Amino acid sequence: DENPKREWSLSDFEIGKPLGKGKFGRVYVAREVKSKFVVALKVIFKEQIERYKIHHQLRREMEIQFSLKHQNVLRLYGWFHDSDRVYLILEYAHNGELYKELSKKGHFSEKQAATYILSLTKALAYCHEKHVIHRDIKPENLLLDHEGRLKIADFGWSVQSRSKRHTMCGTLDYLAPEMVENKAHDYAVDNWTLGILCYEFLYGAPPFEAESQVDTFKRIMKVDLTFPSTPYVSSEAKNLISRLLVKDSSRRLSLQKIMEHPWIIKNGNPMGV
Numbered sequence: 001d002e003n004p005k006r007e008w009s010l011s012d013f014e015i016g017k018p019l020g021k022g023k024f025g026r027v028y029v030a031r032e033v034k035s036k037f038v039v040a041l042k043v044i045f046k047e048q049i050e051r052y053k054i055h056h057q058l059r060r061e062m063e064i065q066f067s068l069k070h071q072n073v074l075r076l077y078g079w080f081h082d083s084d085r086v087y088l089i090l091e092y093a094h095n096g097e098l099y100k101e102l103s104k105k106g107h108f109s110e111k112q113a114a115t116y117i118l119s120l121t122k123a124l125a126y127c128h129e130k131h132v133i134h135r136d137i138k139p140e141n142l143l144l145d146h147e148g149r150l151k152i153a154d155f156g157w158s159v160q161s162r163s164k165r166h167t168m169c170g171t172l173d174y175l176a177p178e179m180v181e182n183k184a185h186d187y188a189v190d191n192w193t194l195g196i197l198c199y200e201f202l203y204g205a206p207p208f209e210a211e212s213q214v215d216t217f218k219r220i221m222k223v224d225l226t227f228p229s230t231p232y233v234s235s236e237a238k239n240l241i242s243r244l245l246v247k248d249s250s251r252r253l254s255l256q257k258i259m260e261h262p263w264i265i266k267n268g269n270p271m272g273v
């Protein structure tokens with residue numbers, strides 16, 4: 001419900017099945033007893049907060065997440081704690097993880113890919129407006145709601161899903177050159193990542209994937225971009241990807257220009273589904 005002042009406690013919820021577990025805790029489906037409203041409850045152990053010294057990150061991420069109210073950003077409705085755990089009350093994304101959808105389908109159609117990229121672009125434009133950058137957007141942090149609408153669901157540490165794809169933790173695939181080189185990064189890192197995701201949505205794998213992190217690093221720094229010849233990826237899609245995967249961050253296509261790109265106009269559904 002909308003009044004965040006309210007003090008919540010564990011007895012307000014019936015806990016359901018675990019959805020996934022991470023370094024800091026687990027995520028469960030839960031239902032608020034009175035309203036029967038279904039949420040995701042993220043449980044973080046206080047001794048993990050101590051051990052990894054993430055008080056500040058946790059507080060900053062919670063304040064950011066709590067302030068973001070956009071249809072493509074997963075809502076943080078509130079939080080509470082008990083003696084040894086902190087609980088985040090989150091919007092439940094009924095259709096789970098986008099990347100599971102991607103692995104199941106192999107690749108998305110141009111319409112589906114453009115619709116997801118449009119949703120992401122709108123969410124990022126909203127985040128940048130609120131001076132929030134580097135949302136670490138990778139398929140693992142993207143969820144789908146009951147209508148199949150995309151939700152960015154990251155608070156600075158992703159919850160490793162139960163599936164085997166642990167290559168994600170620590171992967172360089174989604175990082176822009178200035179990130180990989182550990183230079184000061186600005187808003188434009190998110191534009192680069194949109195290019196990576198657009199490629200992955202259409203081809204089923206990120207563009208600079210390689211056997212080793214070192215090789216991925218080299219391919220990112222060289223912007224070693226090649227497009228497999230397939231009939232189902234249009235030249236407009238390749239044009240958009242090529243305008244985002246640009247080493248000079250100041251020359252990447254802006255979020256506004258992405259929304260106006262011919263491929264997005266032609267294939268993206270503004271309703272998000």
Ligand SMILES: Clc1cnc2c(Nc3ccc(N4CCOCC4)cc3)nc(-c3cccnc3)cn12
Nearest residue numbers: 019020040090091092093094095096159160161
């Ligand atoms: Cl935060 C947050 C909000 N909603 C979710 C969610 N929702 C969700 C829904 C449905 C299905 N299933 C649908 C039927 O087939 C089986 C999976 C999975 C996750 N999952 C995670 C999560 C986290 C870590 C690993 N894995 C999933 C975090 N979430």
